[in-house]
Amino acid sequence: MKAPRRYDAGMRAIRYHEIGGPDVLRMEEVSDPTAGPGQVRIRVKAAGVNFADTERRRGLYDAAAPLPRILGSEAAGVVDQVGAGVDSRWIGKRVVALALQSYAELATTSVDELLELPEHVSFEEAAGLLVQGLTAWHLLFTSAQVRKGDRVLIHAAAGGVGLLAIQLAKTLGAVVLGTVSSEEKAALAREAGADEVFVYGGAESVSDWVKQVTGGSGVELVLDSVGASTWASSLESLAPFGHLVAYGNASGPPPALEVEALYAKSLKVSAYWLRTPHPAALQRQAREALGQALADGRLRVKLGLVVGLEEATRAHQQLESRATVGKVVLRVA
Structure with missing residues (x-):
């Protein structure tokens, strides 16, 4: 022994x-x-x-x-x-x-x-x-303040943040669209609650797919942790007055933002970082909400x-x- x-x-x-x-x-x-x-x-x-x-x-x-x-x-x-x-x-x-x-x-x-x-x-x-759960929680509750009926596009939907963000967005009554790189990952995103899932590899672009599944109107929110390779499609997928939140750059930094490109649809672009100093009460609220949801089975x-x-x-x-x-x-x- x-x-x-x-x-x-x-x-x-x-x-x-x-x-x-x-x-x-x-x-x-x-x-x-x-x-x-x-x-x-x-x-x-x-x-x-x-x-x-x-x-x-x-x-x-x-x-x-x-x-x-x-x-x-x-x-x-x-x-x-x-x-x-x-x-x-x-x-x-x-x-x-x-x-x-x-x-x-x-x-x-x-x-x-x-x-x-x-x-x-x-x-x-x-x-x-915590790292991925707090990120997902703040993206939806702090940065974007998602409301019932909002359409949310989540890139890397089968990743750690993505799967938690899907579950949290559904508790808010959102319609969730996700992008993934394989059918296996698509199944996981659907299991977590995603309403529609795009699998890369076909001829169709993400933005064209989003227009198709939203009846041409686009989404109110995009959560983008991928960066360079998804940036253009993220902006194109937004509905008028939509909001793109960047929180990572797994494929490399996105291109420089041209403000002129935002005017036509009055778009908003922001960023989120977990290491930004958060108000203590807000962080405690997020931590306790995640812990309770995990404990009672609402979050997996x-x-x-x-x-x-x-x-x-x-x-x-x-x-x-x-x-x-x-x-x-x-x-x-």
């Missing part, structure tokens, strides 16, 4: 020492972090993997951060230490939180970031909730790939090649 791990000897973590491909990720033993004032330490059971992690590793995002660096931004696990000013009753609680450097056995974060988990919610599901996290911490390289390879659907999660313990 394998001997119990001695946590006083340091923790295992995934780090990279240089910018590069997935193979720069290394499993290393590093010093345990300690919870500071207002913080807790989480013994991580599962850590979410996000496309932004691959961009950081490639030096496209947060490039000024010092190396070596531990990746990760969301952790699910059990609180095992509290810092000064934090109620000790948090110790032993099952939680999920936005927590930097979460590709590790231990991670620290502010107590204000914690969401307590009911026993029936797995750590893997929880690790897939699709786990597309769950691998061990030591397989972080594989997780990045699969995510970058777009071979995954839903959420990619590292099982830590």
Whole structure:
């Protein structure tokens, strides 16, 4: 039998020492972090993997951060230490939180970031909730304020944000259109609640398809995380007074925006970023709404790939090649 791990000897973590491909990720033993004032330490059971992690590793995002660096931004696990000013009753609680450097056995974060988990919610599901769930929630409730009957076009509809955004949009009474790259992904989008799904590969363009399924009027909202390759079709798909929200650029940055092109339909273009400072009350509202929806089954996290911490390289390879659907999660313990 394998001997119990001695946590006083340091923790295992995934780090990279240089910018590069997935193979720069290394499993290393590093010093345990300690919870500071207002913080807790989480013994991580599962850590979410996000496309932004691959961009950081490639030096496209947060490039000024010092190396070596531990990746990760969301952790699910059990609180095992509290810092000064934090109620000790948090110790032993099952939680999920936005927590930097979460590709590790231990991670620290502010107590204000914690969401307590009911026993029936797995750590893997929880690790897939916050980064993509908060993004989806704010896109629909904060940036766009979707109303019943609005038509919403979601690119990358079978991705982590896409599947959650479909479910949340349907709770608001929206009509949801999605774009995907395969029939398998189309089935997942429909299962999540999408009313119509476009599969790339045919002769028809996205904008022509949108006009067809909306009777020529277009959609009130487009959520675009793809960027360069979808930008033109996103603008063309909008109805008069429609709104395009950009929140990623998986295919590269979109072209420079020509304001003159917006006048004919009085369009609005904006951007959303989860790391923008949010009012604390708004972020708490979003976090608690997502947690409640997950707990009572109104919201489901699709786990597309769950691998061990030591397989972080594989997780990045699969995510970058777009071979995954839903959420990619590292099982830590």
